[in-house]
Amino acid sequence: MARPINAVNTGSTADIAFIVLVFFLISSNMDSSGGLQRRLPPMPDKNQQVIDQKVNKRNVLVVRINESDRLFAGGEIMDISMLKDKAKEFLMNPNNDPSLPEKEEKNIEGFGMYPISKGVISLQNTRGTSYDAYIRVQNELVRAVNEVRDEFAMANFGKSFILLDETKQEIVRKAVPQNISEAEPKDTGKK
Template identity: 35%
Template sequence: MAKRSAPEINAGSMADIAFLLLIFFLVTTTIDKDKGLLRQLPPPIDENAPPPPKIKDKNLFIVLVNRNNDLLVEGELMELKDLKQAAIDFLDNGGAPRGGEIAYCDYCQGERNPSSSDNPDKAIISLTSDRLTDYDMYVAVQNELGAAYNYLRDREAQRLFGWKYTEKNASLTQMSSDAQREKAKEQLKQIRDLFPFILTEAEAKQN
């Protein structure tokens, strides 16, 4: 009796099937994006630098998030949706009077309340969170504070240059010429100097 040869497996077809399965996996699988905050870290502290000047209480905007994710602003409970406007009111207050020791903010449009911040470059936001604060809540608070700065910077960029700060900043890499890019960088810095991002974060506490 003649021996029957074993059928050979078509390796080429197996490779095609594996490739199709890989494509199917890539198309149908949802990959979660990491959450995070884009921040430029401050430079190292110079040990020989003089101590920083004392901060007036009125120039400090205190934001606290406790372990229950409650938001307290200046010691009072606040809804997250109200944080952006509260920060805008503080940063844009311009309470320093004309001819005083501290520079008068002629572009500020706030209430000029003498018991609130003197000038945007004196206005400091202090954020403290509990170690048990949900990360999503922490990020949401940071986003609202960042949105307050972006709102004010957009307003001043519109007034001075006719465009929004956030849009121009996002389009830097798409500019066709180095000269155009450098001009935009100078203008963006001018806007940032009007409302400098001054946010301090105390070490998370276990309350």
């Protein structure tokens, strides 16, 4: 007569697997190497009316990325290596070019009157745009704003933006606002 086979007790195996999973989640690093560090504006009040702002065409630089990750800035095909300089020229308008954004004199508290660009960079992409291309374009646009801020800080305070105290950084942010508008991705109709 054959002896009955004893069953293996697996109750503790599930407990051990759970403990190993918890240990892994606690001890592992979840940082991502890419992404955007942005502080989003607060949610509007439920009773707040949406006001559609009219923006002069010369004050908008349209940056598009299509489903093939091709970049278009200001209506022309562009290599990403040229985007930062195009965005800087657009934001600064150093020669008061009538095809580039107009400037509005504003009083910045703690600084005085300063001509602030009305320029807005409108970033548009399709649903087929790769995340990598989107992040690279975003990084170039933010790099352009940061360089303009650094140039302003050096010219007016003798230090780069990052070395300024919080009060002076706020002055620089007001003088060189980061006006990057992101449109919702568009479908291209390709299935």
